[in-house]
Amino acid sequence: MSDLDHIRNFSIIAHIDHGKSTLADRFIQHCGGLSSREMQAQVLDSMDIERERGITIKAQSVTLDYQAKNGETYQLNFIDTPGHVDFSYEVSRSLEACEGALLVVDAGQGVEAQSVANCYTAIELGLEVLPILNKMDLPQADPDRVRLEIEEIIGIDATEACLVSAKSGLGIEDALEYLVEHIPPPEGDREAPLQALIIDSWFDNYLGVVSLVRVKQGVLTRRDRIITKSTGKQHQVDGVGIFTPKREARERLEAGEVGYVVAGIKDILGAPVGDTLVHAKTPDVPSLPGFKMVKPQVYAGIFTVSTDDYEDFRDALGKLTLNDASLFYEPETSDALGFGFRCGFLGMLHMEIIQERLEREYDLDLITTAPTVVYEVLTKRGETLRVDNPSALPDMGDVDEMREPIARCNILVPQDYLGNVITLCVEKRGEQKDMQFLGSQVSLTYDIPMADVVLDFFDRLKSVSRGYASLDYSFDRFETATLSRLDVLINGDRVDALALIVHRDQVEYRGRQLTEKMKELIPRQMFDVAIQAAVGGKIVARQTVKALRKNVTAKCYGGDVSRKRKLLDKQKAGKKRMKQVGRVEIPQSAFLAVLKVD
Ligand SMILES: Nc1nc2c(ncn2[C@@H]2O[C@H](COP(=O)(O)OP(=O)(O)OP(=O)(O)O)[C@@H](O)[C@H]2O)c(=O)[nH]1
Numbered sequence: 001m002s003d004l005d006h007i008r009n010f011s012i013i014a015h016i017d018h019g020k021s022t023l024a025d026r027f028i029q030h031c032g033g034l035s036s037r038e039m040q041a042q043v044l045d046s047m048d049i050e051r052e053r054g055i056t057i058k059a060q061s062v063t064l065d066y067q068a069k070n071g072e073t074y075q076l077n078f079i080d081t082p083g084h085v086d087f088s089y090e091v092s093r094s095l096e097a098c099e100g101a102l103l104v105v106d107a108g109q110g111v112e113a114q115s116v117a118n119c120y121t122a123i124e125l126g127l128e129v130l131p132i133l134n135k136m137d138l139p140q141a142d143p144d145r146v147r148l149e150i151e152e153i154i155g156i157d158a159t160e161a162c163l164v165s166a167k168s169g170l171g172i173e174d175a176l177e178y179l180v181e182h183i184p185p186p187e188g189d190r191e192a193p194l195q196a197l198i199i200d201s202w203f204d205n206y207l208g209v210v211s212l213v214r215v216k217q218g219v220l221t222r223r224d225r226i227i228t229k230s231t232g233k234q235h236q237v238d239g240v241g242i243f244t245p246k247r248e249a250r251e252r253l254e255a256g257e258v259g260y261v262v263a264g265i266k267d268i269l270g271a272p273v274g275d276t277l278v279h280a281k282t283p284d285v286p287s288l289p290g291f292k293m294v295k296p297q298v299y300a301g302i303f304t305v306s307t308d309d310y311e312d313f314r315d316a317l318g319k320l321t322l323n324d325a326s327l328f329y330e331p332e333t334s335d336a337l338g339f340g341f342r343c344g345f346l347g348m349l350h351m352e353i354i355q356e357r358l359e360r361e362y363d364l365d366l367i368t369t370a371p372t373v374v375y376e377v378l379t380k381r382g383e384t385l386r387v388d389n390p391s392a393l394p395d396m397g398d399v400d401e402m403r404e405p406i407a408r409c410n411i412l413v414p415q416d417y418l419g420n421v422i423t424l425c426v427e428k429r430g431e432q433k434d435m436q437f438l439g440s441q442v443s444l445t446y447d448i449p450m451a452d453v454v455l456d457f458f459d460r461l462k463s464v465s466r467g468y469a470s471l472d473y474s475f476d477r478f479e480t481a482t483l484s485r486l487d488v489l490i491n492g493d494r495v496d497a498l499a500l501i502v503h504r505d506q507v508e509y510r511g512r513q514l515t516e517k518m519k520e521l522i523p524r525q526m527f528d529v530a531i532q533a534a535v536g537g538k539i540v541a542r543q544t545v546k547a548l549r550k551n552v553t554a555k556c557y558g559g560d561v562s563r564k565r566k567l568l569d570k571q572k573a574g575k576k577r578m579k580q581v582g583r584v585e586i587p588q589s590a591f592l593a594v595l596k597v598d
Pocket residue numbers: 014015016017018019020021022023045054055056082083084134135136137138164165166167168
């Protein structure tokens with residue numbers, strides 16, 4: 001075990017694609033954590049979905065032994081952080097366990113809004129932030145410009161920034177030297193009673209709950225009896241260790257170190273993220289300040305296609321919430337879709353990832369309803385309600401006032417695209433709060449209704465700026481708005497799962513768009529299907545899907561059997577994601593039609 005002076009705990013702050021994972025892999029390789037064959041696959045992004053999407057979602061850690069030029073060996077504990085705007089809360093959890101952070105910036109792209117926000121979090125937590133300019137092998141690398149940007153936009157000294165190429169390996173050793181020299185070692189009394197912070201917990205089918213912890217003081221040893229502060233429950237420690245990045249058992253973890261604990265915790269709520277572990281013999285040691293709880297910004301109903309899967313679905317959600325403290329769920333019943341759960345997510349990407357994990361890892365077929373933000377409703381009786389489900393909106397006659405959430409958005413954009421971005425913000429009902437020219441970039445601050453931000457703002461921003469603009473946003477306040485519930489009727493029946501909350505002046509326009517889109521998505525059936533959009537009792541738009549009696553295979557007149565089978569299979573696969581509503585089969589895509597209208 002290393003003494004405190006020889007430990008460095010750090011995170012890497014980087015915008016998506018600036019090369020954080022590649023750099024981490026280089027560090028692992030340099031310190032001999034894995035053979036080059038094992039390195040072939042990028043090790044840090046271990047979940048399948050992460051690898052496919054190329055983004056880091058979950059925080060993970062690696063402990064490395066680094067032989068420095070001064071002859072000493074240092075224990076480097078690297079805690080990985082995600083880069084997408086939906087996941088900034090995970091960044092702050094990882095940062096709490098570190099004394100320093102490397103700010104990795106693509107030397108061709110320059111500083112992006114998300115990194116700025118995460119840097120401020122790191123600085124607020126008292127971390128030493130060291131700038132590193134990556135992708136120096138590329139011809140468009142412009143270190144002087146990017147250094148200036150770091151100083152002007154973030155406000156930290158970048159004259160000594162390391163120049164590296166995580167791809168070619170250039171400057172990797174210098175970067176390691178730089179971090180050993182500038183990041184302070186952890187503090188913590190190893191003689192004091194145990195106090196350890198849970199940075200992350202996840203469920204492992206063989207071990208039960210595994211927690212990643214930072215020992216703040218004292219020592220955690222195998223066979224210790226420990227208490228989880230929030231639940232007060234006692235557990236026996238079955239094992240402790242580190243990730244190298246392979247899991248490696250150790251006898252003990254001491255103050256200043258980061259590693260895993262397995263304590264036979266079977267109940268998935270037994271080791272919540274942000275909680276404190278103490279020894280059973282010193283139960284009065286206080287809890288460490290936990291992480292600030294994040295509130296989900298987007299809610300949607302999720303239902304199983306087959307009612308038989310409901311129990312499996314509930315268990316799967318239970319397991320996912322342990323790995324993901326930001327996922328919220330509670331039972332929901334829908335007339336149209338049956339029993340399911342109302343789930344809360346950080347943003348749209350988070351929602352897509354959860355849905356994909358549920359389907360892939362737990363083999364469930366699901367129907368998701370259109371996502372919505374949380375509204376505040378003041379009733380005539382003086383109550384304030386939080387409404388995260390359009391069908392739960394009280395009767396308009398009982399409503400005194402409705403309030404919608406407003407997000408404070410910070411956007412960084414190169415001057416060339418400023419006009420496009422401002423046009424987009426205005427279109428999204430944004431209100432400009434600030435504009436500053438910083439080097440070749442412009443920093444914009446807008447207040448925009450959260451509903452517009454979470455749905456497609458990020459994608460639109462990327463497309464109007466050719467990918468150069470970046471965004472960071474957070475909930476700011478609730479503001480009075482004139483809102484209505486837009487209902488959808490299929491053959492005269494109101495389908496609760498299709499209802500939306502929209503601005504009153506957009507009701508007709510949205511109703512028209514939605515019914516047109518649904519008409520394309522609902523397959524023809526044996527009878528006419530009427531699709532109507534209504535507010536209160538008033539129909540604002542109507543479309544009809546004409547009846548059809550044709551057999552899908554009719555068009556492959558005779559001939560090729562395999563082609564016919566393919567068509568039938570395709571039809572069957574399409575069926576799986578259908579939900580029978582009354583007599584009409586509605587595909588998953590129709591429930592999300594609202595997202596596709598622009
Ligand atoms: N030319 C060049 N490409 C690099 C360098 N470092 C990383 N890349 C490439 O940049 C892309 C993104 O790198 P990642 O390491 O996955 O980026 P990341 O920041 O970890 O992204 P997230 O995991 O999504 O946060 C990959 O295609 C890398 O191969 C570099 O030094 N030079």
